[in-house]
């Protein structure tokens with residue numbers, strides 16, 4: 132079945148064959164919507180299915196040993212293989228799952244360096260980060276530069292991912308021009324796994340952000 136806008140209220144289809152709860156509220160759902168108005172519940176949520184993706188075919192690199200929820204890890208490996216086959220480069224994981232405690236440190240560091248307003252545009256408050264779901268990954272490509280920078284959108288890998296990630300169940304979560312809705316600047320490196328049912332439905336509908344697809348309030352600020 133195709134996920135619909137009613138999924139936020141009464142999920143009519145499970146996004147996976149597993150027993151994971153569906154919908155936009157449950158932290159373990161592939162469709163969970165986390166933003167500055169929608170913290171994880173519980174705030175210190177830890178996914179139960181974290182794995183460390185390994186790219187045995189050389190299509191990607193996880194040199195820092197980052198973790199993802201199992202379905203996201205499997206899809207990421209498939210996407211890396213396809214990206215390499217397309218001649219668009221070797222995927223590199225720059226960040227993935229971050230625990231509540233890790234986010235405490237990341238948030239504190241960015242706020243100390245840039246002040247509250249700019250720092251919080253870069254780093255979510257603990258419990259409000261999509262990285263804590265295990266479904267978000269920051270991607271770059273070996274030797275293409277622009278790691279965690281807006282210019283990643285101009286690299287071969289950045290262009291390929293923006294155009295093709297939906298086929299593997301990922302969405303570019305913070306698109307250009309959607310800051311008033313998402314609360315985040317354009318982040319061409321940040322991809323969120325939602326499963327192919329939802330990514331395909333959003334692609335077909337031409338809706339780029341979860342808040343608009345599920346008719347949830349915009350979340351420009353805390």
Ligand SMILES: [Zn+2]
Pocket residue numbers: 226262267268269320321322
């Ligand atoms: Zn990210």
